[in-house]
Amino acid sequence: MSSEIPVKQVDPSPGSAKNNRKGEAVDLYASRKKIYVKEVKGFFQRIRNVSLTLLMGMYFLFVWLTLDGQPLIHFDLPAREFHLYGATFYPRDFFLLAGMLIICAYGLFFITTLFGRVWCGYTCPQTVWTFIFMWVEERIEGSRNKRMKLDRAPYTTEKILKKSAKHAIWLFIAFATGLTFVGYFYPIRELIADLFTLHANGWAYFWVAFFTVATYLNAGWMREQVCLYMCPYARFQSVMFDPNTRVVSYDPNRGEPRGSRKKGVDPKELGLGDCIDCGQCVQVCPTGIDIRDGLQYECIGCALCIDACDEVMEKMNYPKGLIRYTTENELEGKPSRLLRPRTFGYGAMLALMISAIIYVLATRVPAELDVIRDRGALFSFNGEGRIENSYTLKIANMTEVPQTFELSVSGLDGIRILTHTTVKVDSGENRPVPTVVDVAPESIEQTNSEIRFTARSVTDPSLVLETESRFVGPTR
Ligand code: SF4
Ligand code: SF4
Incomplete structure (x- = not known):
């Protein structure tokens, strides 16, 4: 089967018209020409070395760090928790994560409007890993000219040794990268112990292998092809210039x-x-x-x-x-302006979104109390002749420690909880608590009265949760 796509040039461009007047087939595929990058030292390369060292250091170090007994950054998918710098986020906080991602995207737009592709040049993982791989290549195979000569030369023991050493080091870096990446989802110490004792589950092996291969191919073989053909950002950023x-x-x-x-x-x-x-x-x-x-x-x-x-x-x-x-x-010899409507627009949006996220984070209560009225009987009379209603209270504890809550109810004279009033909720748990409430018939003046449940933490007295519900009684 031919890989060539026959194309008839309907409106040939001036440059190609002479070559294709007869509607000959042209090949849309161009094979990659290997680029031999010459090493250069200088001011901007030093800046990149600093950013590269910082970013790589953070990537490989943060996975090992803990804060108050919790991982510094950890996506616990089975428990559906996301630990970030001492705070724990749950699926209900998804909008916060989405907000943070939107802020990052806007930050990128803002910077691109001012300084073009600085993200691509200094901090993009594709650039960072490609530069590390190129550095390894230069150390083993030598300068640009030596590498070109080596590639043209027939396979000798020296060439095989050099190529093997380069690929072995690339694979080692790629493996360390893959292992670290999975370590953000599967506690790294357990992951290493489980992997090397063959006790990890199949998915852990799969993802470590996947990210190892992806890093090796992207930074070692594909390099600029990723930026040219796979990265969507490269394509649409020109609209920000x-x-x-x-x-x-x-x-x-x-x-x-x-x-x-x-x-x-x-x-x-x-x-x-x-x-x-x-x-x-x-x-x-x-x-x-x-x-x-x-x-x-x-x-x-x-x-x-x-x-x-x-x-x-x-x-x-x-x-x-x-x-x-x-x-x-x-x-063109014209004056240049740093601040212009576009930068004001992106800057204002960014400031607004950052303020909103800070406000939400600062006022976020790390626990929640919900109440659901039982859908069975509206009310019943108990042995004491009092009217009973049944509810399910749901207490979500999003703090880092277990919390013991004291439950109470108010809103009607003499209203009381007949079931457990002390409830322990583990960190990250959303605990349903079946609750029965009763009140004397003379205390209710209408069939449907507003009442208020309160869950007061004994562990952290500042944590007081309240929610409203209805108490239903007979028609008077
Ligand atoms: S002198 Fe000309 S060709 Fe040489 S590096 Fe500068 S711009 Fe490039
Ligand atoms: S990618 Fe752009 S900035 Fe980097 S060397 Fe090439 S032309 Fe210069």
């Missing part, structure tokens, strides 16, 4: 016409700009593009080309910044 967005750009006014020259020669005498056409900016680019062609969706904003070009400019005794963070307006 405007002429005032500060992005990595080449300054054609200063660089063109480009051309090689000897060091010390005044480019003006040769009628040239500052770009010596050395190609360093292309060789260091992890997505293999030439920033001199203008802003492209392939550019992840990693700024490696800035570091590479600055190094060249320094050697040539030219001012740095031929490639730099700048705006379209600045390149």
Whole structure:
């Protein structure tokens, strides 16, 4: 079966018309050309090294940390609990998590509007892991030229050893990544003990293997392909750019016409700009593009080309910044504005949502009392001639410790609870408590009276839960 999709070009573009006037089949598939990224040192690479170390450190460390006996971050799916920095969230708090995710998304939009793809270039997991894998590759196989030579060379013992060592280290990092990721769902200490003693359940093995393979393939093999073809963010973020967005750009006014020259020669005498056409900016680019062609969706904003070009400019005794963070307006000699309607819009939305989440979190009561009237008999008379109603109280304890509650009822003279009035509710438990209430017939003035249940925690006296219900009696 052929992988080629026959396409007739109905409206050929000027560039391709000559080649396809007869409606010949064209292949829409282009095989990946391996990109050999040259290592570069510089200011922006140092910033990325700091962010990379911080993020990796947090990722691998936080899974081991606990706070007040609870994991710092843990998604307990079987118990349907989410532990985050000492707070526990339940399915009923889903809107809070959704709110936090929306805030993160808006934060990303806000930053992108101001500084382009800084998320992609410095903090995206795909970038972070790819840079670590590239670092390992450089340490084992050597510089860009050596790697290209090694790939062209026939398989020798040295080549096999180098390739095996690289893939073994990649797989080890990928396994550590997968294990840590699953550790956020399955307590990491138990996970390691269970995995290596073959006592973990099948899903734990599956997910560790899945994330190991995904990390190995994404960071080792697919790299820029993930950004170019799989990441939706790369596709829609251009709508957040405007002429005032500060992005990595080449300054054609200063660089063109480009051309090689000897060091010390005044480019003006040769009628040239500052770009010596050395190609360093292309060789260091992890997505293999030439920033001199203008802003492209392939550019992840990693700024490696800035570091590479600055190094060249320094050697040539030219001012740095031929490639730099700048705006379209600045390149055209127009003033650039940091604050503009779009940034105000995103900023205001962000501030509003953050304030709302802080308010909800600050006023969130970590327990709940619900009451459901039993649907059977509306009321009955007991042996003392008093009127009885039955309810189910539901007490949810979302604190980190078990709570003992004292139950009481009010709203009618002499109303009392006949069933248990002391109830212990474990942390994370939503406990149903069948409750019978009675009152003397002379205390009720109408068939349907409002009453109030109270659950007062003995463990934490500040925790007082109240809810209203109805007491039904006979018609008077
Ligand atoms: S690194 Fe700078 S000087 Fe060299 S080709 Fe790129 S833009 Fe031109
Ligand atoms: S052009 Fe390439 S090297 Fe330069 S910022 Fe974009 S992705 Fe990075």
